[in-house]
Amino acid sequence: MGTPDFAVPALNSLLASHHEILAVVTGEDKRRGRGQQLHLTPVKELAIEHHLPVLQPASLKSEEFKRQLQEFSPDIFVVVAFRILPQSLIDIPRYGCINIHSSLLPKYRGAAPINWAVLNGDGETGISIFQIEAQVDTGDVLFQEKIAIDETDTFQEVHDRLSALGGQCIVKVLDDFEKGQIHRIPQDDSMATRAPKIYPEMGAINWSKRAAEIKNQIHGLSPFPGAFSFFNGKRVKFLRATYAMENHDAEPGTIIMRGKNALGIQTGDGVLYPLELQNEGKLAMALVNFLNGFQGKVGERFKL
Numbered sequence: 463m464g465t466p467d468f469a470v471p472a473l474n475s476l477l478a479s480h481h482e483i484l485a486v487v488t489g490e491d492k493r494r495g496r497g498q499q500l501h502l503t504p505v506k507e508l509a510i511e512h513h514l515p516v517l518q519p520a521s522l523k524s525e526e527f528k529r530q531l532q533e534f535s536p537d538i539f540v541v542v543a544f545r546i547l548p549q550s551l552i553d554i555p556r557y558g559c560i561n562i563h564s565s566l567l568p569k570y571r572g573a574a575p576i577n578w579a580v581l582n583g584d585g586e587t588g589i590s591i592f593q594i595e596a597q598v599d600t601g602d603v604l605f606q607e608k609i610a611i612d613e614t615d616t617f618q619e620v621h622d623r624l625s626a627l628g629g630q631c632i633v634k635v636l637d638d639f640e641k642g643q644i645h646r647i648p649q650d651d652s653m654a655t656r657a658p659k660i661y662p663e664m665g666a667i668n669w670s671k672r673a674a675e676i677k678n679q680i681h682g683l684s685p686f687p688g689a690f691s692f693f694n695g696k697r698v699k700f701l702r703a704t705y706a707m708e709n710h711d712a713e714p715g716t717i718i719m720r721g722k723n724a725l726g727i728q729t730g731d732g733v734l735y736p737l738e739l740q741n742e743g744k745l746a747m748a749l750v751n752f753l754n755g756f757q758g759k760v761g762e763r764f765k766l
Contacts, residue, residue, distance in 0.1 A: 465489035465503045468621065469542035471629025472562055473508055476540065479633045484534040485515040487544070523548055538639065540632060541594060549596050557639055559594040562628040564621070565657065566606055567592060568649040571599035572657035576621050579611060581682030583674065586610050587620065589628045591635045593646070602646035605635050616684040616702060662687040665699075666766055669715035673705035673732030684738075685746065691715070691764040694757070698764070701746055702738035709733070715763040723750050727764060 464472065465488050476483055486509040491500050502510070509516045519527040522545060531554050539559040541547065552559050565575035567590040572578075579587040588608040593601035609623055638644050665683050667676055667690065680689040680700045688699035710718045712728040719726035719733075727734045740746040741755075 463487040463539055463544040463547075464505045464542035466543050467504045468564070468625045468628075469505050469544070469562075470508055471626050472540065472542045472632050473505060473629075475629040475633050476636075477508075477512055479636070481633070481636050483514055484536055485517055485531075487517045487519070487531075489544075490518050490520065522546075522551060528554070538636070539594075540636075542628065542632075546598055547594060552594055552596065560604065560635065561592055561594050561599075561601075562632060563590045563592060563599060564624045564628070566590060566608065567599060567603055568651065568654035570657035571654055573659040575657040576624060577617055577660050577682050578657040579682075580615065580617050580620060581678055583678045584611055587624070589624055589631055591628075591631060592649075600649060600651070602648050604638070604644055604646060605631055607631055614681075614702075614704075616681045618685055660687065665689045667691045667700065667764070668766065669727070669764060670730040673707070673729040673734045676729055676734055677703050677705050688740065691766065693762075693764050697742040699740040699742075699746070700736050700738075701740060703734050703736045705729075705732050705734050707732045712761075713763060715765055717758050717760050717762050717764075720753075720758065720760050722753065725749060725753065725756075725758075 473486070486505060488503045488505040488509070491502055493499065494501050506516055517527065517530060521527070528550055531551065536555045538555045538557040541559055541561040547559060563575065564587070565579065566588045570578055576587070586608050588606055590603050591605040592603045595601040607627055609627060611620055660683065665687050667679065669691070680703045683689050684701040688701060690697050690699045692698070709732065710728050712718050714728055714730050716728045717725065718728050725736055727736070737749050738746060739749065739752045
């Protein structure tokens with residue numbers, strides 16, 4: 463059970479293993495773009511390629527959908543970046559349902575664990591495979607694997623590494639179920655932190671914050687929804703940046719340096735140096751290309 467790109471490596475790993483995939487459950491097809499063309503989910507595309515049965519329920523509480531799943535007589539449900547399952551579905555498989563979650567549970571329970579790990583400047587994160595219970599992200603942890611988060615990492619880069627890691631780990635956990643060698647670790651609820659959904663308005667840059675915080679905001683929301691500011695009334699997205707702990711006698715948001723290949727913006731503490739930006743309605747571009755059309759001068763300001 464999965465829908466977006468994040469779930470594709472797990473399905474690929476299962477396809478390459480000896481475990482039998484009875485069916486794939488994914489989100490509904492969506493119409494997008496100017497032509498409103500129908501787009502399949504990434505998981506559905508892969509499932510069709512391998513001639514797997516695909517179910518796309520409008521409601522997970524549908525009795526018809528429940529009956530369809532029961533007819534497969536599954537041993538286990540593998541859930542990756544899907545929806546919250548009702549207890550009526552959790553109870554169907556012989557071994558219940560397991561989920562690949564992109565954090566080191568109980569840290570970052572919720573919809574956006576990767577974003578929040580980068581937003582908070584964490585030095586590491588990882589994959590947790592856990593047993594699904596009725597309460598979201600609370601079940602026993604069956605397997606964990608850590609990765610480092612580098613200073614230069616954006617959400618997308620951490621997302622891609624964790625997606626691949628989840629795919630590598632899921633087969634091991636299924637093998638352990640098969641061998642009766644599952645080791646369960648109950649989560650300590652007192653150590654739990656939340657990772658709520660990300661909203662576009664969270665991208666507004668407050669230049670009075672520290673440069674390090676703004677850099678984390680930029681990387682944690684890159685490429686979507688994107689951290690942003692306004693220059694001469696036009697929205698500019700910041701998608702990648704670095705910073706230096708230097709300060710100038712200028713208001714936060716002020717351009718303190720402008721060259722052919724560099725742009726420095728004063729923050730509340732330190733100077734932010736953007737590396738990748740995107741003008742409204744345009745494609746993302748490296749700083750050197752952005753500067754070719756940017757009219758900003760030293761002393762002018764980015765504003766909320």
